[in-house]
Amino acid sequence: MILYLLVILTVLWTVFFKLKRRQMYKLAALIPGPKKELPILGIAHTFLGDAEGTMSSLQYYSYVSMQHGIIRAWLGHILYFIVVDPVDIERALKTFMEKDDLHRFIRKVIGNGGIFAPVSIWRRRRKILTPAFSPKIVEKFVAVFSEQSEKMSEKLAECANGKEFSVWSHLSSYTLDAVCETVMGVKMDAQGKSVSPFLMSMNTLMNVICERIFHLWLQPDCIFKLFPQYKVQKDGIGVLHSFTDDVICKKREELKIEKQSQPEVDKQLDLQDYKTRSFLDMLISLSGGERGYNNVELREEVLTLTVAGTDTSAVAIGNTLKILGKYPKVQEKLYAELIEVFGETKRPLVKEDYAKLKYLDRVVKETLRLFPPVPFIIRKVLKDSKLPSGYVLPAGSGVVVSIWGAHRDPKYWGPDAENFDPDRFLPERFNLANSCSFMPFSNGPRNCLGYQYALMSVKAAVSAIIKNYKVVGLEETSPAPKMRMKLEIMMKAVDGYRIALEKRSSL
Numbered sequence: 320m321i322l323y324l325l326v327i328l329t330v331l332w333t334v335f336f337k338l339k340r341r342q343m344y345k346l347a348a349l350i351p352g353p354k355k356e357l358p359i360l361g362i363a364h365t366f367l368g369d370a371e372g373t374m375s376s377l378q379y380y381s382y383v384s385m386q387h388g389i390i391r392a393w394l395g396h397i398l399y400f401i402v403v404d405p406v407d408i409e410r411a412l413k414t415f416m417e418k419d420d421l422h423r424f425i426r427k428v429i430g431n432g433g434i435f436a437p438v439s440i441w442r443r444r445r446k447i448l449t450p451a452f453s454p455k456i457v458e459k460f461v462a463v464f465s466e467q468s469e470k471m472s473e474k475l476a477e478c479a480n481g482k483e484f485s486v487w488s489h490l491s492s493y494t495l496d497a498v499c500e501t502v503m504g505v506k507m508d509a510q511g512k513s514v515s516p517f518l519m520s521m522n523t524l525m526n527v528i529c530e531r532i533f534h535l536w537l538q539p540d541c542i543f544k545l546f547p548q549y550k551v552q553k554d555g556i557g558v559l560h561s562f563t564d565d566v567i568c569k570k571r572e573e574l575k576i577e578k579q580s581q582p583e584v585d586k587q588l589d590l591q592d593y594k595t596r597s598f599l600d601m602l603i604s605l606s607g608g609e610r611g612y613n614n615v616e617l618r619e620e621v622l623t624l625t626v627a628g629t630d631t632s633a634v635a636i637g638n639t640l641k642i643l644g645k646y647p648k649v650q651e652k653l654y655a656e657l658i659e660v661f662g663e664t665k666r667p668l669v670k671e672d673y674a675k676l677k678y679l680d681r682v683v684k685e686t687l688r689l690f691p692p693v694p695f696i697i698r699k700v701l702k703d704s705k706l707p708s709g710y711v712l713p714a715g716s717g718v719v720v721s722i723w724g725a726h727r728d729p730k731y732w733g734p735d736a737e738n739f740d741p742d743r744f745l746p747e748r749f750n751l752a753n754s755c756s757f758m759p760f761s762n763g764p765r766n767c768l769g770y771q772y773a774l775m776s777v778k779a780a781v782s783a784i785i786k787n788y789k790v791v792g793l794e795e796t797s798p799a800p801k802m803r804m805k806l807e808i809m810m811k812a813v814d815g816y817r818i819a820l821e822k823r824s825s826l
């Protein structure tokens with residue numbers, strides 16, 4: 320009898336659910352779907368494998384979307400649209416400001432920090448954070464990038480014997496050290512330690528979040544709690560939160576003492592005064608001092624910046640090194656530029672160098688085009704909305720903006736779109752019809768606030784390494800670089816960035 324009732328209730332619920340969403344089904348049916356779509360599952364079965372399989376599937380869907388302009392993809396009962404056309408992307412990023420529900424798994428770890436927060440919270444936080452990323456302030460961090468990247472380069476000496484090794488831990492320790500110093504004002508010294516609990520926890524948490532996003536059975540909280548990943552997540556959160564809470568408490572104390580000795584300090588904090596200050600100092604001050612952000616809000620913002628700035632930049636450096644290894648001529652041209660700018664001296668990089676390092680700029684940008692660290696952005700569609708292509712996206716669906724696809728679309732990049740050619744970014748050749756054809760840092764009101772910071776940090780690291788070492792053993796004859804990539808929130812090389820280095824003779 321109970322079973323009978325359960326069946327009736329399930330049927331009724333399904334009918335009600337389908338009726339409520341009939342507009343969604345109607346609009347979705349007008350948009351082409353991929354061949355691999357199955358009833359009920361949609362394309363969920365194509366994400367059952369590992370992170371490399373996930374990336375391959377999403378790359379495949381991006382190419383299908385290039386043919387049709389857009390495609391629909393059901394992930395079980397959840398409807399997504401994969402968009403690659405820059406005109407549609409521009410509209411989507413302006414219209415759909417709310418992050419997709421999948422971001423709730425990241426929010427569990429770092430809370431409502433800028434990137435992942437609902438629009439209602441994000442607006443105020445973005446307004447507070449924006450002045451802290453003004454070029455004048457970001458430039459002041461060059462000394463940190465310079466010092467930390469030289470440290471990385473020195474440490475790499477022990478691996479520079481022509482044999483392959485994974486450079487990932489060097490890169491992520493460098494970016495974590497640079498981020499922690501600029502964000503929290505803390506010298507983390509991950510580069511000096513064999514194990515950094517903070518970095519390990521951050522990596523583990525990102526992996527757990529990614530598993531939850533792509534493995535539907537891990538999504539409901541009540542089921543997730545039964546899996547070992549739940550405890551791993553809880554422990555990881557403990558490490559990140561206690562570290563940042565401690566830094567914030569010490570900072571509050573420090574500011575209190577500073578204020579007692581200089582009661583005018585709040586008024587004196589103008590932008591120039593930030594030269595020795597971290598984002599944490601700025602966030603406290605810009606949000607209104609003692610009446611501004613509370614400690615939880617500060618922790619959320621600090622953690623967001625730390626997560627946003629660490630792996631993304633490390634991936635960009637790793638991809639650039641791999642590409643340079645593949646194309647020795649490009650590497651030698653870059654080395655020649657570095658010698659021209661720095662001479663044979665060991666002087667550190669200063670902010671004036673960036674304007675002179677024009678080829679480095681093109682190499683980094685072309686690498687970001689072919690291998691964008693954040694290859695997809697997912698936003699939520701709150702009401703039926705028409706894109707410039709004429710397709711209407713129904714309320715309740717999600718939009719996957721494929722940066723990967725936009726960056727490789729031959730319609731906009733030419734028939735050699737897959738080839739590595741830094742000179743595409745020469746001012747006389749670079750004339751995109753739409754800025755969304757190149758958007759490694761996203762576009763629109765929720766774009767990356769740290770893009771100038773990131774470019775400076777990445778270039779400091781690449782120049783410190785290439786000045787001293789040659790990346791060898793990866794030569795490729797095809798102009799279209801092949802790299803096995805996986806998706807773990809960021810897109811990373813499957814092999815953990817295995818490269819071989821040889822010392823330059825001038826060392």
Ligand code: HEM
Binds near residue numbers: 628631697766770773
């Ligand atoms: C190569 C390195 C980086 C890449 C590729 C990158 C990429 C991105 C992308 C694609 C987004 C936007 C997501 C969306 O539109 O939904 C974003 C947002 C953001 N990024 Fe970056 N990022 C990088 C480095 C950094 C760094 C170093 C920082 C700060 C230290 C940073 C801070 C932020 C912040 C605060 C946001 C949120 C903006 C908002 O929602 O208002 N990023 N980043």
